[in-house]
Amino acid sequence: MxxxxxxxxxxxxxxxxxxxxxxxxxxxxxxxxxxxxxxxxxxxxxxxxxxxxxxxxxxxxxxxxxxxxxxxxxxxxxxxxxxxxxxxxxxxxxxxxxxxxxxxxxxxxxxPIAVLWASETTIYPRFGYGPSASVVGIQAMSREVRVRPDAPGAELRLRLVDPKAVRDDLAAIYQRVGASRVGWSSRPGKWWDYHLADLKDHRDGATRRHGVICDGPDGRPAGYALWRVKGKWDEYGPDAEVRVTHVAADDPAVYAALWRFLFGIDLARSLQYDFGAVDEPLALIVDEPRRLGRRYEEALWVRVVDLPGALEARRYLTPLDVVLEVTDPLLPANSGRWWVTGGPDKAGCVRTDEPADLSLSITDLGALYLGGTPLGGLLAAGRAVARTANIPYAAFGWHHLPNPIEVF
Missing domain, CATH: 3.40.630.30 (Gcn5-related N-acetyltransferase (GNAT))
Known part of the structure; x- marks a missing residue:
């Protein structure tokens, strides 16, 4: 410097x-x-x-x-x-x-890890960050796509809310759903004040943020959706765009009910949502998935800082027993061979002198970490090298792909 x-x-x-x-x-x-x-x-x-x-x-x-x-x-x-x-x-x-x-x-x-959103994706691999989770943006033709009649949740009740007035309900739903949503960040301290502030300068000409809560069969808040509307009229009439900020639900019926509501907002012809998961269920419950106008881009980047701590902190989709050889020029304590064991309920990681099954950089271990980048893809790209036939293709995955939902 x-x-x-x-x-x-x-x-x-x-x-x-x-x-x-x-x-x-x-x-x-x-x-x-x-x-x-x-x-x-x-x-x-x-x-x-x-x-x-x-x-x-x-x-x-x-x-x-x-x-x-x-x-x-x-x-x-x-x-x-x-x-x-x-x-x-x-x-x-x-x-x-x-x-x-x-x-x-x-x-x-x-x-054990650091994470970021990269404004320029050429920069951060130099410091060991790997592209670990992507998002799917949706730009839907909302008058030409509907949640199918046979999708669940049509009988559930929804209520319009002022998001700031129901902060505690939103926070409780978020915490419950987020505990199993890979890529969601906690919102401690004043983070909910930050997210609900709703400054006019951040609206891009759209309305204030609106909210709707879906109550479950027991009458308790079970999911929510937040959105704005950017009003517009043209020579054909109303042409508003619904801009969805977030949808939180872990019950399929609640999820379908929220999206059924969002696609039914009057005077709107389009719907935008920037933070869909790569495996977002929405495409499986609408009648015209092509009209969702999906686009794909990298989102959350992960840097493994404490290798054994990071690999022991997560769980693995299938039984795992592998020796990784990792290179990390910036944090040499991570370099070397590591015996990683585990499965859905446990994990361990210790140094070893045993021959490596798989060699990769700390950058590509970060890409692998959240389960959003398949190991097979890293191998096919030459980013990782198989040393034996004992390659854990499925273990680093998870039941659902990671779903980052906010740029911080």
Missing amino acids: DESVRLRQATADDHDAIADLLSYVFHHDADEESRQLDLLTWEPERSLVAEEAGSIVGHTNALSRDLTVPGGVVPAAHVTGVGVAPTHRRRGLLRAMMHRQLGEVAEAGRE
């Missing part, structure tokens, strides 16, 4: 300068309302800044949240706000910040 620049931990007084920097980097204006919102979840003690002559020219931050992984929930450093001033590119600042951040996460020993 350029010797004129120093790295240091941020302080609360740095927040405005960091917001100004990120406005340059991500091409948006940070008004006072959005700055105050960001302060709800910002952790200055986990924020690194690069400073030159009293000016902040680089930044990265980690947020303390948990992440649902196959068969469990683990603490994960949620990395965000990564950026370098356009005047200081190509001077080693990003590398220095990412290396220090990973070292600090490893040294603290609380979080």
Whole structure:
């Protein structure tokens, strides 16, 4: 890194300068309302800044949240706000910040993995992050697609709600459903205040956020949907777009009832949802799945920080008994051969001198970690190398593909 620049931990007084920097980097204006919102979840003690002559020219931050992984929930450093001033590119600042951040996460020993959303996907493999979970965006022709009549849930009752007024119900549903949804992040402390803030600047011309709760047969809240509507009329009449923020349900009937409602909103001709799972059940309960207009893109990237801790924290779809040979130039404690055992109910990981069954980098172990990248695909791409016939093709998968639902 350029010797004129120093790295240091941020302080609360740095927040405005960091917001100004990120406005340059991500091409948006940070008004006072959005700055105050960001302060709800910002952790200055986990924020690194690069400073030159009293000016902040680089930044990265980690947020303390948990992440649902196959068969469990683990603490994960949620990395965000990564950026370098356009005047200081190509001077080693990003590398220095990412290396220090990973070292600090490893040294603290609380979080076996770090996760992020990559604005540019060429950057983060250099630091050991692998593309571990994808999303399917939906741009549906809502007048030409309906939930099938034979799908369950038609008899269930729904009620319109003000999301802020039913925060506790939403949080309870989210916590229950999220405990088994790989890729969902916990929302501790003020995270629900953050998600329900609903700033006008974040609406892109759409309405305030609306909510609906579906009660189960026992009368208790069983699922919810959040959405906005961007109204529009053309020469043919109403042409509004329903913009779905989130759907949370773990019961098939509740899930179908919520989507039946969303596709039936009056005066709308289209529906947008950006955070569908790759195996989203919606395509299996509508009458015209092609009209969902699905698109696929990478979402959550995982960096294994504490290899044995990470591999013991998750569970495996099928019985597992394999020796992995892993290379990690940034965190050498992860390099070497590891004997990994486990299954749906247990897991173990210890060092070994036994010959390797499978060789791969820490980046590709991160890609494999949540079950969203198949091992067979890594092998076919030459990203992993089979050393024996004992290759656990299915074990790193899970019952459902990971489903990241928020950019943090």
